[in-house]
Amino acid sequence: MAAIYSLYVINKSGGLIFYKDYGSKGRMDTNDSLRVASLWHSMHAISQQLSPTTGCTGIELLEADTFDLHCFQSLTGTKFFVVCEPGTQNMEDLLKAVYELYTDYVLKNPFYEMEMPIRCELFDINLTRAIQKDRVALLGR
Amino acid sequence: MPPAAPRSGEAIFSSVERVNAELFTLTYGAIVRQLLTDLEEVEEVNKQLDQMGYNIGIRLIDEFLAKSNVSRCADFKETAEMIAKIGFKMFLGVSASVVNWDADGSCCSIVLEDNPLVDFVELPDTCQGLFYCNILSGVIRGALEMVAMKTEVTWIRDMLRGDDAYELQVKLLKQIPEEYPYKDDE
Numbered sequence: 001m002a003a004i005y006s007l008y009v010i011n012k013s014g015g016l017i018f019y020k021d022y023g024s025k026g027r028m029d030t031n032d033s034l035r036v037a038s039l040w041h042s043m044h045a046i047s048q049q050l051s052p053t054t055g056c057t058g059i060e061l062l063e064a065d066t067f068d069l070h071c072f073q074s075l076t077g078t079k080f081f082v083v084c085e086p087g088t089q090n091m092e093d094l095l096k097a098v099y100e101l102y103t104d105y106v107l108k109n110p111f112y113e114m115e116m117p118i119r120c121e122l123f124d125i126n127l128t129r130a131i132q133k134d135r136v137a138l139l140g141r
Numbered sequence: 142m143p144p145a146a147p148r149s150g151e152a153i154f155s156s157v158e159r160v161n162a163e164l165f166t167l168t169y170g171a172i173v174r175q176l177l178t179d180l181e182e183v184e185e186v187n188k189q190l191d192q193m194g195y196n197i198g199i200r201l202i203d204e205f206l207a208k209s210n211v212s213r214c215a216d217f218k219e220t221a222e223m224i225a226k227i228g229f230k231m232f233l234g235v236s237a238s239v240v241n242w243d244a245d246g247s248c249c250s251i252v253l254e255d256n257p258l259v260d261f262v263e264l265p266d267t268c269q270g271l272f273y274c275n276i277l278s279g280v281i282r283g284a285l286e287m288v289a290m291k292t293e294v295t296w297i298r299d300m301l302r303g304d305d306a307y308e309l310q311v312k313l314l315k316q317i318p319e320e321y322p323y324k325d326d327e
Contacts, residue, residue, distance in 0.1 A: 078203070100207045107204065
């Protein structure tokens with residue numbers, strides 16, 4: 001069964017504001033996850049510069065032997081990326097769903113401060129639900 | 142995979158949870174009334190409403206983008222159409238139109254056909270300088286700032302002040318380039 005290893009949200013200046021891992025593989029400690037987030041932010045920016053054509057919006061998918069990394073950047077600059085088993089399908093849809101959850105349960109929380117780490121229980125609950133639904137959908141296929 | 146097609150304002154409006162319109166209108170009225178009591182000066186209230194709108198706008202823009210599936214606008218004209226056709230419909234359930242473009246396409250007016258904020262409002266003589274719906278101009282300013290557009294939004298016509306429509310002027314001051322490296326002075 002295809003599995004999601006971890007999910008990251010980074011703000012527009014490259015700071016990690018949310019990290020969650022799923023399952024035992026690919027687990028990282030806090031320092032490593034912060035490092036991955038800021039590295040990815042820079043690589044994403046560099047990839048836009050590397051593009052031979054104008055209007056490139058950065059890396060969307062990184063494929064490696066042991067994992068895939070899918071990235072979605074909103075027009076406001078917040079990046080959502082998921083690290084998963086190679087060949088996992090429908091990750092773009094999942095990231096879009098996570099973005100919607102972020103607008104509903106993080107941005108609408110009056111006590112959430114913009115660009116700061118996300119500590120919203122409702123977001124956690126609904127995120128877990130969305131990921132589970134995604135897994136069930138995969139199993140069903 | 143082709144990107145999902147943009148959804149219409151009506152479709153989004155009918156799919157999200159809504160509150161009773163009267164509750165919304167009366168709540169907004171209570172906020173304005175309280176601000177007038179607290180701040181006393183009408184000018185200060187205008188400023189405060191604009192600031193509150195700004196704070197809403199910088200968060201609201203993400204919901205707009207997430208739910209409407211719109212992609213990057215080619216120019217400011219397209220942006221203004223998006224606000225009028227999708228934004229107002231999606232969040233307030235009203236239609237708006239874009240008119241009065243200036244020659245270089247950086248300034249236009251958004252005319253509201255209906256305005257649910259003012260349903261029961263009559264401005265008293267003591268509040269003639271009040272822009273009752275100033276929160277809306279702040280929302281637009283804040284939302285556009287998050288997608289790299291500095292704008293100035295002002296009320297041109299206000300039915301509460303005896304005009305025949307609600308007209309907001311949106312003026313593009315500058316577009317902040319999104320490419321790296323950011324210049325040091327920005």
